[in-house]
Structures are given as structure tokens and as C-alpha cells.
Amino acid sequence: MKLNIAVLPGDGIGPEIVQQSVKVLTAVADRFDHDFYFEEAVVGAAAIDLLGNPLPDATLELCKNSDAVLFGAIGDPKYDNDPSAKVRPEQGLLKLRKELGLFANIRPVKAYDALIDRSPLKAENIKGADMVIFRELTGGIYFGEKSTSKDGQTASDLCTYSVTEIERIARLAFEAAKTRGKKVTLVDKANVLETSRLWRKTVTTLAEKEFPEIDLDFLFVDNAAMQMILNPKQFDVILTENMFGDIISDEASVIGGSIGLLESASVGAEVALFEPIHGSYPQAAGKGIANPVASILSAAMLLENFGLNAEALSIRKAVEMSIALNVCTPDINKDNHYSTSKVGDFLESVI
Amino acid sequence: MKLNIAVLPGDGIGPEIVQQSVKVLTAVADRFDHDFYFEEAVVGAAAIDLLGNPLPDATLELCKNSDAVLFGAIGDPKYDNDPSAKVRPEQGLLKLRKELGLFANIRPVKAYDALIDRSPLKAENIKGADMVIFRELTGGIYFGEKSTSKDGQTASDLCTYSVTEIERIARLAFEAAKTRGKKVTLVDKANVLETSRLWRKTVTTLAEKEFPEIDLDFLFVDNAAMQMILNPKQFDVILTENMFGDIISDEASVIGGSIGLLESASVGAEVALFEPIHGSYPQAAGKGIANPVASILSAAMLLENFGLNAEALSIRKAVEMSIALNVCTPDINKDNHYSTSKVGDFLESVI
Ligand SMILES: CC(C)[C@H](C(=O)O)[C@@H](O)C(=O)O
Numbered sequence: 001m002k003l004n005i006a007v008l009p010g011d012g013i014g015p016e017i018v019q020q021s022v023k024v025l026t027a028v029a030d031r032f033d034h035d036f037y038f039e040e041a042v043v044g045a046a047a048i049d050l051l052g053n054p055l056p057d058a059t060l061e062l063c064k065n066s067d068a069v070l071f072g073a074i075g076d077p078k079y080d081n082d083p084s085a086k087v088r089p090e091q092g093l094l095k096l097r098k099e100l101g102l103f104a105n106i107r108p109v110k111a112y113d114a115l116i117d118r119s120p121l122k123a124e125n126i127k128g129a130d131m132v133i134f135r136e137l138t139g140g141i142y143f144g145e146k147s148t149s150k151d152g153q154t155a156s157d158l159c160t161y162s163v164t165e166i167e168r169i170a171r172l173a174f175e176a177a178k179t180r181g182k183k184v185t186l187v188d189k190a191n192v193l194e195t196s197r198l199w200r201k202t203v204t205t206l207a208e209k210e211f212p213e214i215d216l217d218f219l220f221v222d223n224a225a226m227q228m229i230l231n232p233k234q235f236d237v238i239l240t241e242n243m244f245g246d247i248i249s250d251e252a253s254v255i256g257g258s259i260g261l262l263e264s265a266s267v268g269a270e271v272a273l274f275e276p277i278h279g280s281y282p283q284a285a286g287k288g289i290a291n292p293v294a295s296i297l298s299a300a301m302l303l304e305n306f307g308l309n310a311e312a313l314s315i316r317k318a319v320e321m322s323i324a325l326n327v328c329t330p331d332i333n334k335d336n337h338y339s340t341s342k343v344g345d346f347l348e349s350v351i
Numbered sequence: 352m353k354l355n356i357a358v359l360p361g362d363g364i365g366p367e368i369v370q371q372s373v374k375v376l377t378a379v380a381d382r383f384d385h386d387f388y389f390e391e392a393v394v395g396a397a398a399i400d401l402l403g404n405p406l407p408d409a410t411l412e413l414c415k416n417s418d419a420v421l422f423g424a425i426g427d428p429k430y431d432n433d434p435s436a437k438v439r440p441e442q443g444l445l446k447l448r449k450e451l452g453l454f455a456n457i458r459p460v461k462a463y464d465a466l467i468d469r470s471p472l473k474a475e476n477i478k479g480a481d482m483v484i485f486r487e488l489t490g491g492i493y494f495g496e497k498s499t500s501k502d503g504q505t506a507s508d509l510c511t512y513s514v515t516e517i518e519r520i521a522r523l524a525f526e527a528a529k530t531r532g533k534k535v536t537l538v539d540k541a542n543v544l545e546t547s548r549l550w551r552k553t554v555t556t557l558a559e560k561e562f563p564e565i566d567l568d569f570l571f572v573d574n575a576a577m578q579m580i581l582n583p584k585q586f587d588v589i590l591t592e593n594m595f596g597d598i599i600s601d602e603a604s605v606i607g608g609s610i611g612l613l614e615s616a617s618v619g620a621e622v623a624l625f626e627p628i629h630g631s632y633p634q635a636a637g638k639g640i641a642n643p644v645a646s647i648l649s650a651a652m653l654l655e656n657f658g659l660n661a662e663a664l665s666i667r668k669a670v671e672m673s674i675a676l677n678v679c680t681p682d683i684n685k686d687n688h689y690s691t692s693k694v695g696d697f698l699e700s701v702i
């Protein structure tokens with residue numbers, strides 16, 4: 001298969017982790033006889049520094065004309081601590097999601113047996129946990145109108161959702177549940193928010209009409225944040241809106257033992273995007289300590305997206321092997337750890 | 352001291368837990384020679400059933416004319432699963448918070464040594480954790496304009512904040528930090544939300560001007576949800592907006608080993624309100640299995656609010672004793688457990 005892959009390293013540790021994924025994908029292409037072409041483009045703070053724009057037109061064009069996007073990470077503390085900055089790195093990622101129509105962010109979370117003792121949670125609570133979070137990605141408070149009053153005394157963010165926006169991601173979540181534990185948990189705050197009530201109503205109707213065989217239940221987001229730690233094994237597919245999904249999925253990373261392992265796929269229209277759920281981790285940039293596995297597993301999701309399941313499996317097996325052999329960055333292997341590129345080299349070598 | 356205490360049992364397990372708090376407060380009044388007068392009023396689903404209104408005027412009047420409010424819990428599944436209900440129990444609590452001007456919800460969280468093994472988190476991660484969450488309570492997306500389009504196809508919730516709203520709770524948080532670890536962590540999503548950027552700017556300015564001796568740092572809410580589990584000991588005072596505070600504080604309950612232990616005070620104007628952070632837990636109502644301790648510790652906060660520190664301490668000591676002796680409801684003591692009222696009796700007896 002021939003695949004044109006746009007590579008957007010972004011900020012912080014983005015470049016060094018994405019480099020490992022390209023290495024591993026190249027090994028996969030070699031072994032399985034595919035043609036993967038990689039083209040790089042800037043995004044985020046890196047793009048602001050270079051071109052004054054967190055998502056330059058050329059970057060967006062490249063993504064639109066590619067088969068898939070491999071995304072690193074975005075964000076830089078110099079913008080975080082300047083609340084009045086008009087141009088910010090994150091706008092690059094948000095605009096990209098919107099422009100590519102990536103309305104569903106899919107975040108699988110599971111406890112790796114070999115890492116179970118690394119988690120801050122007790123082994124018996126997480127052993128066997130295996131869920132996937134469907135986070136709505138192009139709506140809600142992220143994209144509603146924002147404003148600050150002229151005198152700077154008040155600010156606002158609007159959260160909106162439409163039935164169409166809810167239905168399209170809900171369908172993906174229910175379809176996924178069919179191939180898994182046949183259970184969907186909608187996380188919302190329907191006792192307070194009008195948008196959450198629209199979610200509850202829309203999802204309930206859809207479930208009754210189109211997915212009667214799937215178990216649907218509901219959790220308020222505050223309770224969900226607690227249940228995620230108390231009893232993560234109760235979850236199969238979690239469906240939720242943009243902001244709640246952002247919070248709950250980062251929280252869920254503690255189950256896997258490190259956020260450096262969590263992959264994600266953002267899908268919706270033709271071109272899908274694959275990115276780790278961790279951020280740009282600027283304190284670690286350039287030190288060779290960042291875990292490339294989340295990005296590499298995101299690359300496996302990229303392959304699965306094209307039906308290249310054996311290929312994806314070769315990556316997943318390689319990762320399992322690296323964990324079993326403790327060929328891991330310091331977030332996982334505190335003592336005798338390997339650098340970002342050494343882990344990449346190992347994974348490349350066992351593909 | 353003479354205190355008029357409005358008692359609002361509310362829904363679900365509310366009545367049975369509040370009853371224990373009244374018992375314990377009465378014992379305190381006896382022992383320390385105070386006059387506590389209790390007057391009950393309906394709120395929430397109970398008030399809707401009776402009067403069609405989740406916050407009847409008489410209830411609000413009683414609260415305004417009392418020295419303090421002891422609040423049970425609110426919420427009923429028959430409304431949760433009916434997204435189109437116009438009148439809902441939660442409106443009672445939200446309106447009460449607004450009318451009484453309770454802009455700050457104070458939620459202490461700590462790991463009890465005796466319960467450390469009950470937590471889903473490993474002991475070494477939580478031993479010594481001791482934080483207090485200051486959650487803004489009368490602004491943000493809870494109280495902004497809500498709407499649904501005529502055709503029912505879209506819904507929206509507006510999140511707004513003003514400098515004044517942010518400053519007044521921030522001051523309380525910084526004042527609290529002075530008497531504790533001298534550190535405030537602002538939890539926001541300033542890389543995406545305009546309101547969060549106003550929080551960051553306002554809090555930074557305030558800290559520089561009025562609280563230079565306090566350490567101020569920032570965490571994005573997604574990262575905070577993760578850090579709360581990875582390393583809760585890093586937190587001293589957490590300051591955050593309404594929705595994020597709702598989520599983060601329920602999540603933090605896992606540190607204490609049971610949400611049935613977490614007390615809270617809502618303050619702002621003359622009359623303060625004291626309530627457990629847990630909800631109405633309708634599945635448990637009437638079964639005698641609800642943990643009354645969160646409400647009883649909230650009663651201790653009530654006493655502290657009037658400078659009755661020795662009195663409050665007698666409650667806290669009693670609770671510690673009950674935990675040490677395992678005189679606990681089944682959320683804590685799985686085997687040989689005591690009922691809600693038996694725990695109340697024990698605490699009353701050792702005051
Ligand atoms: C960088 C930020 C805008 C982004 C988000 O909040 O969506 C990130 O946290 C994520 O989860 O992908």
C-alpha cells in the first residue's frame with residue numbers, strides 16, 4: 001500500500017517522539033512491502049516562531065492532501081503564562097481538528113500486566129481494565145464564541161452542541177461497543193447543563209432506535225472522575241463531550257501506569273490524525289527522556305485505520321516486548337533506563 | 352452560644368445522615384453548654400413532590416434568618432433520566448447558593464492514616480496528602496445563560512466570570528494558604544478558555560500585589576486530574592472555577608478512601624452552608640448504610656465558622672475514634688459494619 005503521511009512534530013518533545021514513530025513506520029513498510037512517504041510541516045509554537053501562525057496554510061494544505069496525519073504535541077509555557085497573547089500554539093491544533101472535520105477523538109486505555117505495579121493504583125483495582133474513550137473533538141466550549149468585555153472585567157466562553165454533532169460521534173461509540181463489551185457509558189452533567197441534557201436525550205433516542213443490543217448507562221462527570229479510580233473495570237466505551245473527555249482521559253492515563261503510553265486517533269472525515277494524548281512536556285524537550293511509545297502506538301492506530309492490522313500488530317507486539325524487557329524511558333523504568341531514540345531503535349529492530 | 356441552625360435534609364440519604372449530625376451537634380451543645388436550635392425545611396425533589404418548587408420561599412426565608420444551614424443532599428434519578436423536565440431538584444441547591452451569596456465552596460481532603468489501606472491508591476502515594484480545594488460556587492457555566500433552540504436541535508450553556516468574582520474567592524484561598532503550606536495552585540484551561548485566561552491574569556495580579564509570600568502555580572485541568580492521582584501530596588490549596596472544582600473534588604475523594612468522609616463549607620455572605628460533598632445516593636436511601644461522617648464533619652466546620660474550635664475538635668476526635676475502632680458504615684468497614692444511626696449513636700456518645 002502507498003500512504004502519504006503528513007508529519008507534524010509540533011512543540012516540546014513532539015519532534016523527538018515523532019521521529020521514533022517515523023523510524024518504526026519505515027521498518028513496517030520495509031518488512032510488509034509498503035510505500036510510506038513522509039512529509040513534515042510546522043505547527044504550534046514552532047510555526048508561530050517561524051511564520052507568526054500556529055497553523056500555516058501550507059501545513060493545512062499538506063494535511064488535506066495526505067492520507068493521514070502523524071501529530072506530535074503542542075504548547076509552550078511562554079504562551080501559557082501570558083494570558084493576553086492573541087496568537088497561541090493550541091489554536092493550531094484546534095483549527096486543524098476543525099478544518100479536517102475530526103469530530104471524534106478515540107482514546108483506548110488499558111492496564112498492561114507488565115506495568116501493573118507502576119500504577120499509583122492498586123493492582124487489584126486495575127488488572128483487566130480495558131476501555132476506550134470517545135471524546136467529541138470539534139464542538140462544545142472549545143469552539144463556541146469567546147469574548148472579553150472592552151474593560152477587561154468579564155470574559156465568557158459559550159458551550160454549544162447540536163443533535164447532529166452528538167449523533168455522529170455517538171454512532172461511532174456504539175459501533176465500537178458492538179465489537180467490545182457492548183456497553184456505552186455517557187458522561188455528562190445533565191443535572192446542570194442544557195447541552196448535557198441534549199446529549200442525554202439524543203444518545204438515548206439513538207440507542208433505542210439503532211443499537212438496542214448495547215447497554216447504555218449514564219454518569220455525571222463528577223461521579224465519573226471518581227469511578228474512574230475506584231473501579232475502572234466497570235467501563236467499556238465511554239462517550240462524552242469535548243471538555244469532559246479532555247479531563248477524564250488524562251485522568252485515565254494513571255491506569256496504564258504512564259501517560260507516555262496513551263495513543264489516540266482523531267477521525268471524522270477522510271483524513272484522520274494520530275497523536276499521543278500527552279502534551280508537549282517542555283521541561284523534557286531535548287533531553288532524550290520522553291517516552292515515544294504513545295506516538296508509536298498512535299502510528300499503529302494509523303495503520304489499523306487502513307486495515308493494515310498485521311502491520312499494526314507488529315508494532316503492538318514490539319511495544320509489549322520492550323515493556324517486558326524493560327527497554328523503557330525513565331517514566332517507566334526508573335533505574336536502568338533507555339533514551340527516547342534507544343527505545344525507538346529497539347522497536348524498529350524487532351518489527 | 353446561641354445558634355439557630357436551618358436543617359435541609361433534601362433527598363435520598365440526605366435525611367438519615369443529617370439526623371446524625373443533629374444528634375452530634377445536640378451532644379456538643381449539652382457538653383459545652385450552648386443553645387443550638389434546629390428548624391427543618393424541605394428542598395430538592397422532596398420539595399418538588401410536596402410543593403412543586405425545589406426551593407420554596409419558606410425554605411429560603413428560614414435559611415436567611417438562621418445563623419447557619421446544615422444541608423443534606425439533593426437529586427433524584429427520576430429527574431436525571433428525564434432530560435426535558437423543567438423543574439429539577441438541583442435548581443433548589445443552585446438557587447440557594449446564589450441567593451445566600453455562597454461564592455466559595457471549601458473542600459478539605461486528606462488521607463486518614465487508619466484508612467490508608469482502604470484507598471484504591473497505594474499507601475505511599477497518599478500518606479500525608481492534605482489539601483483544601485477552593486471551588487468557586489456561584490458563577491461559571493452553572494449560572495450562565497442556558498438555551499435550547501425552538502426546534503430542539505441545539506443547546507447552549509454560557510460560562511462567564513468577572514474579575515470581582517475571581518478576586519473574592521482567590522483572596523479566601525490565599526488567606527487559607529497563609530495558615531497552611533503557603534502554596535496555591537490555580538487549576539484552569541487557559542490554553543483554550545477565555546474565562547480561564549481571565550482567572551490566570553486576575554489571580555496572578557492579586558498574588559503579586561497582596562500575597563507575595565505565597566507560592567502560586569498553575570495547572571491545566573486535564574493535567575490536574577492526572578496529578579491528583581499521581582502525586583496528591585504536591586497540593587496545598589487548590590483554587591478553581593465551579594465546574595472544574597466539581598470534578599476535581601469528587602475525584603480527590605478517592606484519597607480519603609471514601610467519598611462518605613468528605614465535608615464542605617460554602618461561604619461568602621453572612622449565612623454559611625455546610626454539606627457533605629457526596630450526593631443523594633438514592634440507591635442507598637432508607638437502608639441504613641449511608642455514611643453520616645461527611646455530614647457530621649461538615650457540622651464541625653459549622654462550629655469552626657463560629658470560632659467554636661474546641662467543640663469542633665470534639666467532633667473530629669470522635670470521628671477519628673470511630674475509624675480507629677472500626678465503628679463504620681459498609682463503605683469503610685466491609686465486614687462487621689454499623690448502620691448509619693449506630694455510627695451516629697457512637698459519635699454522640701463519645702462527644
Ligand atoms: C493542547 C490542548 C488544546 C489539547 C486539548 O485540550 O484538546 C490537549 O490537552 C489534548 O487533549 O489534546
Ligand SMILES: CC(C)[C@H](C(=O)O)[C@@H](O)C(=O)O
Nearest residue numbers: 191192222425426441444597
Ligand atoms: C448536585 C449538583 C448540582 C452539585 C454540583 O454540581 O454543584 C453537586 O455535585 C455538588 O458538588 O455539590
